[in-house]
Structure formats: structure tokens, C-alpha cells
Amino acid sequence: MISSDLRELYQEFILDHGRNPRNCKVPECSNHGGEGYNPLCGDQISLKVQVEDGVIKDIGFQGSGCAISTAAASTMTEAVMGKSLAEVKELFQRFHALVTGGEDEPDFDKLGKLAVFSGVAEFPMRVKCATLAWHTLQNALEGEGAPATTE
Amino acid sequence: MSEAAALASAATYPLERIRDDFVALHQQVRDRQLVYLDSAASALKPRVVIDAVERVYGRDCANVHRGVHVLSQRATAAFEAARQTCRDFLGAASDKEIIFTRGTTESINLVAHTWGRSNLGEGDEVLLSGLEHHSNIVPWQMVCEQTGANLVVAELADDGDVPLETIKAKLSDRTKLVAMAHISNALGTVLPIADVAALAHERGAVMVVDGAQSAPHVAVDVQALGCDFYAFSGHKIYGPTGIGVLWGRTELLQAMPPYQGGGDMIRTVSFERTTYADLPAKFEAGTPNIAGAVGLGAAIDYVNGFGFEALEAHEQSLLAYGTEQLQRVPGLNLVGTAPRKVAVLSFTMKNAHPHDIGTIVDSEGIAIRTGHHCAQPVMTRFGVPATARASLGMYNSRRDIDALVKALLGVRKVFPL
Numbered sequence: 001m002i003s004s005d006l007r008e009l010y011q012e013f014i015l016d017h018g019r020n021p022r023n024c025k026v027p028e029c030s031n032h033g034g035e036g037y038n039p040l041c042g043d044q045i046s047l048k049v050q051v052e053d054g055v056i057k058d059i060g061f062q063g064s065g066c067a068i069s070t071a072a073a074s075t076m077t078e079a080v081m082g083k084s085l086a087e088v089k090e091l092f093q094r095f096h097a098l099v100t101g102g103e104d105e106p107d108f109d110k111l112g113k114l115a116v117f118s119g120v121a122e123f124p125m126r127v128k129c130a131t132l133a134w135h136t137l138q139n140a141l142e143g144e145g146a147p148a149t150t151e
Numbered sequence: 152m153s154e155a156a157a158l159a160s161a162a163t164y165p166l167e168r169i170r171d172d173f174v175a176l177h178q179q180v181r182d183r184q185l186v187y188l189d190s191a192a193s194a195l196k197p198r199v200v201i202d203a204v205e206r207v208y209g210r211d212c213a214n215v216h217r218g219v220h221v222l223s224q225r226a227t228a229a230f231e232a233a234r235q236t237c238r239d240f241l242g243a244a245s246d247k248e249i250i251f252t253r254g255t256t257e258s259i260n261l262v263a264h265t266w267g268r269s270n271l272g273e274g275d276e277v278l279l280s281g282l283e284h285h286s287n288i289v290p291w292q293m294v295c296e297q298t299g300a301n302l303v304v305a306e307l308a309d310d311g312d313v314p315l316e317t318i319k320a321k322l323s324d325r326t327k328l329v330a331m332a333h334i335s336n337a338l339g340t341v342l343p344i345a346d347v348a349a350l351a352h353e354r355g356a357v358m359v360v361d362g363a364q365s366a367p368h369v370a371v372d373v374q375a376l377g378c379d380f381y382a383f384s385g386h387k388i389y390g391p392t393g394i395g396v397l398w399g400r401t402e403l404l405q406a407m408p409p410y411q412g413g414g415d416m417i418r419t420v421s422f423e424r425t426t427y428a429d430l431p432a433k434f435e436a437g438t439p440n441i442a443g444a445v446g447l448g449a450a451i452d453y454v455n456g457f458g459f460e461a462l463e464a465h466e467q468s469l470l471a472y473g474t475e476q477l478q479r480v481p482g483l484n485l486v487g488t489a490p491r492k493v494a495v496l497s498f499t500m501k502n503a504h505p506h507d508i509g510t511i512v513d514s515e516g517i518a519i520r521t522g523h524h525c526a527q528p529v530m531t532r533f534g535v536p537a538t539a540r541a542s543l544g545m546y547n548s549r550r551d552i553d554a555l556v557k558a559l560l561g562v563r564k565v566f567p568l
Contacts, residue, residue: 066504
């Protein structure tokens with residue numbers, strides 16, 4: 001009954017991260033933080049990051065959201081842990097291109113586990129769910145502390 | 152209505168003919184026959200409405216109230232005929248009481264920014280209910296900030312009702328205005344507007360009714376409701392978007408300052424002084440949405456052709472069927488079960504976020520709304536970030552509900568309990 005696009009979107013890996021999100025915590029130490037909100041569906045995320053010598057040493061998020069946004073936040077925290085800020089920026093660009101269908105041949109090696117989100121490209125209304133945590137991280141690292149919003 | 156009478160009306164309700172008239176129903180979405188269950192957000196349009204709009208642009212295409220030429224006369228006649236249709240539809244005392252606006256939101260803003268700013272002051276109270284749409288909250292908040300008046304809220308009960316006793320207890324000698332939805336967009340609750348209006352008037356307050364969700368589903372008579380202002384939108388009553396109506400009592404409208412300045416709303420203009428036109432032109436600055444108004448008139452004529460008794464009986468029977476059938480979905484919780492409701496089924500599902508529900512049922516060609524429905528205080532009241540909402544209209548059938556239930560059982564497979 002369920003279409004192949006939908007199976008692609010709701011892969012077991014994504015459902016698992018949606019049900020049991022990783023790094024859903026407040027880190028013991030943090031020197032960056034950000035809030036994100038998707039007014040369309042009410043998804044909310046609060047992010048805390050510890051950056052030392054230009055490298056993400058710890059990261060945790062809290063919030064409520066759909067399976068896609070929760071799984072995206074969970075996988076993001078795993079993907080950026082231990083990465084330099086430059087690497088994180090590049091990874092977000094790759095991820096954004098992946099979920100918006102903006103890249104013909106995504107570099108799956110560099111995306112790693114994040115590649116499971118390729119199905120989102122078939123659901124334009126869900127791109128904001130997949131990118132909310134990433135926008136919030138970008139704001140936390142670069143911004144002035146203003147809440148990230150998908151609008 | 153007795154069961155026998157309900158069965159008789161179900162047997163005579165021309166559902167198939169109505170479905171034929173709504174051309175947008177007849178399309179495939181994601182390789183499935185479309186099932187449209189989002190009429191509370193925007194209803195589909197019957198062929199006659201589309202034809203009426205096309206006639207304006209394709210034939211009677213001119214500005215209104217200005218030209219001496221034939222096309223302008225035709226456009227003016229069609230536009231003013233639509234105003235007359237709206238007057239009859241609401242039971243207004245005069246067609247001068249029918250102000251065309253962009254929709255319910257603009258109608259409420261008009262009252263807030265004219266009546267509100269001239270009549271509200273420090274310490275006055277504006278009473279709302281807990282189920283209001285943002286468009287019946289934010290304009291009052293804005294005018295309260297400007298005037299020093301205070302917002303007071305009659306809270307929702309657990310079933311999504313706002314009991315009359317709660318409203319009564321919130322009224323005070325400082326209440327200057329009561330603004331409430333006739334019917335909740337998020338929950339479908341019907342409020343006892345006639346009783347509220349009587350209580351408001353006992354306190355000397357003015358009663359504003361947000362009729363966006365009632366105009367399409369129940370017979371409205373502003374005299375019987377006893378309100379002072381009533382606002383509704385064209386696109387929710389099977390008409391075009393970008394058109395709506397504000398009805399107000401003549402004496403109130405006359406005492407109010409204009410809303411926007413411009414063409415059509417003046418009598419004389421000089422750089423020293425402008426005098427304003429009479430009702431309704433005083434509140435209709437600029438070239439109006441002519442095709443929208445004409446399309447709205449056609450929509451009202453279309454709905455009246457079946458009569459609200461038949462529409463209500465059909466939709467109430469769908470509400471009863473839908474309420475019963477949704478219980479078949481494990482872990483589904485209906486939000487809003489007030490005794491008086493229209494066919495709005497708002498729900499949450501354990502372990503499945505409304506947004507995920509929306510995507511999965513959409514993949515079956517079923518259109519529902521997910522989110523806060525522009526009623527965030529309602530979501531907060533029930534402790535949920537969002538709900539999924541199926542809202543029905545005159546063209547929906549039991550088959551549509553069966554399709555929804557089947558799709559929701561599919562959601563349950565992706566997100567098991």
C-alpha cells in the first residue's frame with residue numbers, strides 16, 4: 001500500500017532516530033546555543049554546543065517535532081561531533097543540496113549516514129523539517145543568538 | 152432530526168450531482184483519486200463560481216461605479232447584485248450594511264482599527280474565547296496595545312466547548328466588546344452566539360462574530376444571532392479567495408471613521424478637506440475585487456439552491472460516521488468533542504506526529520491539514536504542538552472517510568504503538 005517514495009522517506013534508520021534520538025541532552029559544558037522554530041508545523045529545537053579550538057567537542061538538543069525533524073537533529077549531532085567548523089559548514093551545504101534535490105550526484109562518501117535523507121527531496125513540504133536543526137546549528141555557531149526559523 | 156427524517160434526507164441528497172459540479176474533485180493526486188478533506192482551510196469551487204469569475208474577466212471586464220460605458224455598467228450591476236445576495240444571505244437590514252473586504256481577517260481588522268480605536272480606552276475589556284483563530288486574536292491585541300484596553304479570555308473546557316457560564320463569568324462592567332468565532336476552525340465547536348450576544352448587550356458591549364467557519368455550514372441570520380458585526384470569507388463558502396464580507400449595523404458603521412483612504416470612499420476631495428462617501432463605499436477604498444464579489448454571489452446562490460437544512464443533515468451524518476470510524480484507528484485521540492459541532496475531525500495519534508500523518512495520507516491522495524490551524528492557544532490548551540484535521544464540506548462522502556481511515560491504519564504500520 002505504501003509508495004516507494006514514502007518507504008524511501010521513512011526508512012527504518014530515520015524512524016529509529018525519530019523514536020530514540022541520540023544526543024537528546026543538555027551538554028555539561030556549552031559555549032554556543034540556539035533556538036529553532038518551524039511555524040508551519042510547530043517543530044521546536046533548542047541546541048547547545050561546546051566548541052574548543054574550532055572543533056565541536058560536544059552537542060546536545062532538546063525539543064519536539066515530527067519524525068523527520070527529530071531524526072535530522074539526532075543524526076546531525078552524531079555527524080558533527082568532533083568536526084571542525086569549516087567541515088560542519090561544508091557538510092550542511094552537502095546536506096542541504098541533498099534534501100532539496102539540488103545536486104545531481106550527491107557525494108555519499110562525504111555525507112555518510114546523512115545520505116538516508118535523500119528521500120526528502122521528493123517531499124518539498126518536508127525540507128524545512130529536515131533542515132531546521134542544521135539552520136539552528138548554523139545560527140548557534142555564526143549568528144547573534146537570534147532564533148532560527150524556517151520561514 | 153429524527154432517524155427516519157435523517158435517512159429520508161440522506162436518500163434525497165444529490166451528492167453525485169454536487170460532486171460533478173466541483174471540477175477540482177475529479178483529478179488524480181499521487182496516482183490516486185483525490186480525497187479532499189481540507190475545506191475548513193479552503194473549500195473547492197463549483198463550476199458556476201468559476202464560470203461567474205470567467206464572465207467578469209472574459210466579458211464584463213471594467214471598473215465599477217465609474218464608467219458610463221456598457222461594460223462598466225454591467226460590471227457594476229453584477230457587483231451590486233452580489234452585495235444584494237450577501238444581504239439576503241445574512242438577513243441584513245440593508246445592502247449598505249454589506250462591506251466587501253479581502254476576507255474575514257480584513258473584516259475583523261477593519262472593526263478593530265476603526266470601532267476599536269475610537270471606542271476602547273484604558274482599562275476597558277475585550278472578551279474573546281479560548282478557541283479563536285489568530286485573526287480574531289491579533290487585531291484585538293494590537294488595538295489593546297494602542298488604547299490601553301485589556302484582553303480577557305473565556306477558557307475552553309476539556310471537550311473543546313466554551314460553556315455559556317464561563318463566558319458569563321468573564322463579562323464585566325468594563326467589557327466593551329465581545330469577539331468570538333461562531334464555529335471553531337480547529338475543533339468544529341459551535342458557540343451559542345445568540346446567548347452570548349444577549350449577555351454582551353446586557354453589559355452594553357458590542358458583539359463581533361467571526362463567521363468564517365459558520366457561513367459555509369449553518370444558516371446564518373444576523374438578526375436572530377443578535378450580533379453587531381459578522382465577518383465571513385468567500386473561499387470557505389465555495390467562492391473565490393481574496394473576497395469576504397463585513398456586515399455591521401448601520402448606526403455603528405455610520406459612527407465609525409473610515410478604514411483606508413483612497414478612491415471610491417470619498418464624496419469630495421480638496422487639499423484642505425475630504426468628505427466621505429456614504430455606506431458602504433466609505434469602507435471600500437480603491438477598486439474592489441469585482442470578480443471575487445461576483446463569484447461569491449454565485450457561490451451563495453449555489454449553496455442556497457440546496458438549502459442549509461439539507462447541507463447540515465448531510466454534514467452531520469458524515470460527522471457522526473467519521474467520529475465512529477476514526478475510533479477504529481489504534482491510539483487515535485479526537486481533540487474537540489463538544490456537543491454542538493460541525494464536521495471537523497481534529498485528532499492526534501500516539502507515536503505519530505501530525506506532520507508525518509499528513510505526508511503519509513497525502514501519498515494516498517488524501518488532503519488533510521496538519522499543524523496549529525492558526526489557533527496556537529487551542530494547541531497549548533490541549534498540550535499538543537499540532538493536530539491533524541479532516542474538515543468536510545458539502546461534496547464529501549462516507550467513501551472519503553473510509554479512505555482516510557484506511558490511510559491512517561497505514562500510518563499506524565509506519566509508526567506502531
